[in-house]
Amino acid sequence: MKKTQYELRKIYAGVFDKSTLLALAELIKKNHIDDIDSIVSTGKESNVYHGVIGEKEIAVKIYAIEASSFKNMERYIIGDNRFRSWRNRRQLIYNWAQKEYKNLSRVYDCIECPRPHHAYKNILVMDFMGEGGVSFPTMKDAPPHDAKKYYEIIKGYLKSMYGRGLVHADFSEYNILNSGAKPIVIDLSTGVLADHPLAGEFLKRDVHNIIHFFKSMGVDCSEKNLLSEVKNG
Ligand SMILES: Nc1ncnc2c1ncn2[C@@H]1O[C@H](COP(=O)(O)OP(=O)(O)OP(=O)(O)O)[C@@H](O)[C@H]1O
Ligand SMILES: [Mg+2]
16 A cells, blocks of 8 residues: 555654655655565665565665765765766765666666666665565575576676676675575676776676685686686677
8 A cells, every 4th residue: 555655754754864754755756666564674884675566566775874884985986977976975875876776777687686666865766576575585695506507697697797888896695686596686886887997806806706605616617717708798
């Protein structure tokens, strides 16, 4: 059932700050969210909620304005020519939400990741990757049964992302969900375009992290080979 702004305020007044509450009310008014019913993850930089729009499950990621580690974020956004400069922390976080939206939009049709719906202020609405309000587990918590098969699929994702000019920049088993049938990439807010000054460094680190994981799973793979395969398409 769609919530009214009054009901929303009554339920969430102690949970969200006032501007987040107003932004949520706006998303509800515009029919981008019908309801938010549970929290699926609390983190340092964001909380992720489960919601619905019509019959469809959605994930609502709300970036914290106050708690965010400003300096660390700047490494991933300064030099990105998709964003104008920001005057304060709030504007940076709004850009950060737009950044994840744009990164998902760039690749959702060529890799498995949530389809983004809307980014408004510090809120991102996207497809829910899970069932019945429960997110698929991360690959860290639910390692693949067929590691070799997942390695090959994930190699394909890295190539496709790079082919679209995107480096994830926080790629690891913590930001890949496992549906049981396939890996699903999430958390693209850090992602930078391939012409970003630090793109090469971030890509190397992404490759390092994922090779470390798959080696521990017994897959025969190397950073050097993966890096050259990703770069050469
Ligand atoms: N689209 C989605 N569908 C279902 N669950 C999701 C979705 N996006 C995120 N989650 C859940 O929220 C968790 C955290 O998401 P994400 O990695 O995007 O946030 P984060 O920025 O890393 O948060 P943190 O502040 O903890 O680092 C995921 O591990 C997953 O459980
Ligand atoms: Mg994450």
